[in-house]
Amino acid sequence: FLLGEIQYKAGRNSEAADYYRGVITADSTSDPAPQALFALGWLELERGNWSDAAGSLEALADRFPDHDIAPRSLIEAGLARLNDRNYDRALEDWRRVVGDYPDSIERWRALLEIGREQLRRGEHDNAVSTLRRAVKAPRDALDLADAQRLLAASYEASGDLAAALEACTTGLDHDPKPADREELLFSAGYLAHKLNRHTEAVSRLEQLLESFPEGGRAAEGLFWLGEARYAMGDPVGAEASYTRLIKRFPADKLAEEALYGRAWALNKAGNYRGAADAFKTFSSRYPDSRYAVDAGLREADCRFSAKDWGGAVRSYRKFYERYPDNPQGARAHYQWAVALLKQEHFDEAAARFGEHSRKYPGTDLDDDAAYMRGWALFSGGEYDAAIEDYSAFIAGYTDSPYRPQAAYGIADALYNLKRYDQAADAYEAMINNYPKSPLVGDAISGLQWCAVQLGQVDRAVDVAERYARRFPASPIADDLVMRVADLLYNSGDFDRASRYYSKLLSDYPHSELAPAALFWLGKAAAAGGDTSTALDAWRSLASRGGNDEAVAQALLMTSRINLARGDTSAALNSLVRVRKDLSTTDVAREARLLEGTILRRRGKTSDALSLLGPLSKEKPADLIVHRAALEASRALVDLKRLDEALALAKQVADLRADEVGAEAQFETGRILEMMGKSSDAVDGYLKVKYLFGSYSDWVAPALIAAARLEIEAGRSAEALKLLNQVARDHGDDEWGRRASELRKDLP
Template identity: 35%
Template sequence: FKQEQYPQARQALASLLEDGRNGKYDENAQYLIARSYFSQNQFEEAVRAYQQFIQRFPESGMLPRVYYEIGDAFYNAHRYKQAMDWYRQVIEKFPDDPLVGEAISGLQWAALQQGQVEEAFRIADEYIQAHPDARLSQELLFRRGDFYFGRQQFDQALKAYQTFLERYPGSLLAPKALYWIGLSQLSLGDTSAALNTLQRVARDYPNSAVVADAVFQQAVVLSEKGQPEAARPLLRRLLESESSGRSDPAFLSEVYLRLGQVEVQSGHSSAARSAFQSAISKQPDGFASYQARIELSRLAGREGDLTTALQLLRKVIADRSDQLAAEAQYTLGELYAQSNKLEEAVAAFLRVKYVYSAYPQWVARALYQAGRVYERLSKPAEARKLYREVIDKYPTEPISRQARERLKTL
């Protein structure tokens, strides 16, 4: 069984059950037969084997798990109504079992799969009303905010997190709820309220693990509002391990990246370069480190060091295939254009369209910039063609407006 040789395992387990001695391992044998079918995605066979377990061992202490896994089997077979029936039985028959929380989650997900959002919340509300002081009740109410936030329904998420905080102000989840209230406000465009809320996280819950994230988000907001001098001390505070509470490389790499961007805003190229290099050294293969390479390439380009800039960008392009690679390819075109290598610039920009079509924001910007380079090459017909492509294929991208203006000029 441990070696995932399930047919052979079932044969041996069946022999154990058939020896007629009702041994002490019979319950485990029957359970493992069912579980082996489940592990092979043979959900109908798994359900039959689990039901045989219930018939054979009606007093077993394993029944809560068996009922729950029958629900899981139906869920994975996309038979959500049946899944809900078995999850409900876990809650009704075994109300004190630790699996009740998982059963409620299963009920909610099965309801959501059927488009029954209100039913999913009603299920949670019933449990919360019956067990208002239970830890699970707190988790269920908190998850409602997570559900709405994940669906980008930020106004609903905000209300859900606020309701949680009002109902459970002393919960261990309270600092996290306050943090997500801040992110919801930020997503709704209320930056002033978001800053106040994020500051409250650090002030009201100084020992919480979420403080570092709240401080970082404050720095991000201030930086994006054009206040690098206010953002810098927050980021430096995070880099002091004794006060940050976060020492994982991915987080520190992200902090150094943002610090570098803040230094660029302030015109401090040397400090920015140092911060970007630290972002890379903290986690060389992390997302932030590749973004830092792109930022370093821009610094190198502004200083006339095209060779270094191109090396940094080619590293990103070689290692990644996501939006960072698209941005790196776009930046390659920018650097060629800045260096008056116009044919190379056009080729680099057009490559974004052909290789990174999954990232329309970069494709639209690259096509526009290729059009600008064609103008510099005195090829207005080619430029017009690209501007029209931006307007026709990417009308919702911000760069589309500039493409219209250039087309009128030509």
């Protein structure tokens, strides 16, 4: 036996076999006969003589069933039978190990191989049962990572994905060999994705690609990483994964799926142009793909979403003409018409919509197309044709949900034709015939505009009130009251408008329109001279909150009323709240300007400048900035900082050509006068007339101020010319009387 071992180590297998046979010839019943039989079987394994190898190894177990080497011999015999495709004999050998040697370490390997074979045969439940026994082996008895990998595959094949994922996770904890680790990482990522555990899937697949970038699972890993990222709401990451797969593995079987997935990911990410190009590339590269037809339609949809109306028209038309019998052909034809409408090719769009109804009568989009034909005519300004089309639609599509829109379209078309009497009747008919349509409110607004044109405001009010009585629980009941109030407000009937705004607040206290009603109640009351009601409404709005813009405007108007009443403290309180609590609203800057102005007038000059100074330097400069600069100039005058005040006033006068510019130019003359520069002051005052001559309220006081300085300088003739001009232009008003008073004392 030892001589045989020496020959085997030296690579002389024939000589080794002779010695092993000699052992058996000499003594076939005791050691080392079993070892010699095993060695002979091993030599046949190395030669690929699977049947002979199995025969020797099985003979060993038959002759020496109690020998320690018998279980291992059966394991190897089974593997030899497996290689010889004698699967049943392989299972017999391994089952002998489990049955005859239940305490041997080899039984674990036998269970593993039995489970592997059961999995290969598709006996998934049996494989699960066997491998669940195998994975209980001690760590040193079996490659547990391999066993868990097989168990995971068995669970997956039997449909228990959660158990399969758990087996993968356990296998990764057993320090698997690289090949097993690659497989376990891939399976864990794939299974986690299928179980909607996408974050876990991404983590496992990223580990796979980092550890095995060139591995056999790299292409699949990239694909399923893209799928998992897409599913978890990361289309950008998904697109990156698909792109890597396409670039690295262009010939892989998954490249087609990846290119299609990439197009969808771009679409999901909102990159509609990129998605359209990707779908187009897919269609040209894989014209026979099962996705090719869908990709053609998706290309058109993406061009539509990208607002590439011309591209959408071409793509929808191409799809429709290429696949006329496809179930999606009708949708493509309809969308082709919609894209034409978006291009404002109204006549062609109307023609396509009409063609759709003729080609696809009774289909899902039939009534859509019929209605849209009228809308295309309306949009193209063909109002008479639209009226005719809408009327035919209402008569022909008695069950369509678009009938209220068509009725409303008829009324709108009549309004645009300035046939207000007919339009009013059409709006009223729409309201009566389709009282539950969400367009009722718009129809009442249309009726109101007709009423304004016809001088029939009460008719519009009456229709709204009758509707409210007929449908008191209507979800637009409060909206109708608001619309009536708005109509009355816009008609100048502020008293009745106030009553309707109040009605909304009392009848619908929880309405979403309540804040707006409070705001406009204040406006209507103020316009009607009822400042107390206005203040009450705006205070209620301010305490209610909810709409920052409305609250800020209400506080600003409240401050103006209080200022007009002489209650500057109350005015300031409102303005301070805007500054502190509503600083981001549109009127916040105007409120800060008014607050600074009030503070200056109350003698709090430094506080005023702290508000007006920063406001006057904001960019870009607008009316509020320039008014703030003008008020800041006056504050600087109060502080005797005349040079700074003059610079600010000049800046505003130079930049504006409106009334604020005239006011600033007047201030320039006034400051120069305070500086003792009388001649320059006269020039400053006179520039008000030369540069801002259309603003008489500033020209007159400027000329009077210039005349007064001319009198003080002894230039009575020049002063008289200026005063005569004011008296001539203003007659007996305030400025005319002042000019006349000054002329009395002149020679």
